[in-house]
Amino acid sequence: MNATLPRELLAILTETPELKMAYLVGGCVRDWLLGIPNKDYDIEVFNLSFEELARALGRWGKVDLVGRSFGVIKLTTASKQTFDFSIPRRDSKVAPGHKGFEIEFDHSITPKEAAARRDYTINSLMFDPREERVLDFFGGQNDLKNGILRHTSSAFPEDPLRVLRGMQFAGRFELKAAPETIALARQIKETHGELAKERVREEWFKWAEKSRAPSLGLHFLAETEWIEHYPELNKIRGVPQDPEWHPEGDVFTHTSHCCDALTRLARWQTADSESRIVYMFAVLTHDFGKASTTHEALKEGVIRVVSPGHEEASGSLATTFLQRINTPTAIRDRVVPLVLNHMAHFDTITDRAIRRLAKRLEPENIESLLVVMTADAQGRPPRPARVPETVQAIAKKAEELAVREKAPEPILLGRHLLERGFSPGPKLGEILRAAYEAQLSGEFYDLDSALRWVTSSALADERKA
16 A cells, blocks of 8 residues: 555655554545545554644644544645544444534554444554554455445444445445344434434435445445435335336336446546536436326236326425435536436427427536436346437437537527617516527527517517607
């Protein structure tokens, strides 16, 4: 691991006598073992008081003591790099909630005792930069190698957030939880209400943005029974689908496959962080409405499982779910149009339909909808993973009309009408809205034809000399 450390940090750790028991801890060690690049390094220092640690680090740069109550010191070096150093502490649960801990710093704490307070064995690993060896007290390396998510110690139930962290770890690192960890998480499922909404949102966002196998996170929620705290998701479990179209099984199974399919799409892999979250939540929630709309119906002499109108119902439930996990409005506003329109490829594809689709999707666009539709289509094993012809047709038509990235800009503007004698006011706005609808319908294509359209319509009567 020394080869991957910034030179400055390596020098601090190996050339400062007081830091002879300083270890890299947590996620940076885990990610290094997995071959995942990491720019954040946490260092835990033993056998030093807070004041002694501050003095030792002061020789290397500016020391910031803002984390004193948590035993954390931020060191900013001459090259403007910042590193977090901490001294070990004992956390005792004294009250409900994530703030209900009593923190005590103890110089006698051993590295093993400190590692035991971490949530999962894969996060309890330490690395000694002086001896270049991993300190593994709880079998974290084996669990990482074997794809097992296992709690570190009996202290696990003290912080219920650890269960949601398990959800996103399972998805991010393709892990399956040990039976004893699942059992322990079930025992504390009623403590979900103690969690701050911001912390719930953070774990869901990490799952949505960083998962390689998001289905494993969803199955972790189901196995631990914490899925019950998200009723919109829980209710799609066991909801049947027509086996001809969905040979993979029920709606929850389909949704899980769709989320995994999304992570394999280049468009998701190269997207910015917020867009990855938007696409994942759109795929996660796109069939929530099937829980209330699914029934059997006679179709062409055959009994079929159908879910008419599920996209509208899904849009409403997506909103509820996203509010439940405290999602910012800007992200909700991007997700819901994608959910409401994920069946658009079954509509007749015309110029008019595609222009109107682009407008309905705002603030999202057809390009993003194609990502969601493709993930939906590819989440149906053993059916081959392909892009349906109807989705390809939407892409082609949107490209032809130059509306793949955004809806058409209005051709007719207020200044055009004012220049021709129309009076300002509410009526002018009505004319412009009607003109834009006509533009989407293909009744005109440039300014000259737009002005002719206004002149020839009853709206021309709104002009005042």
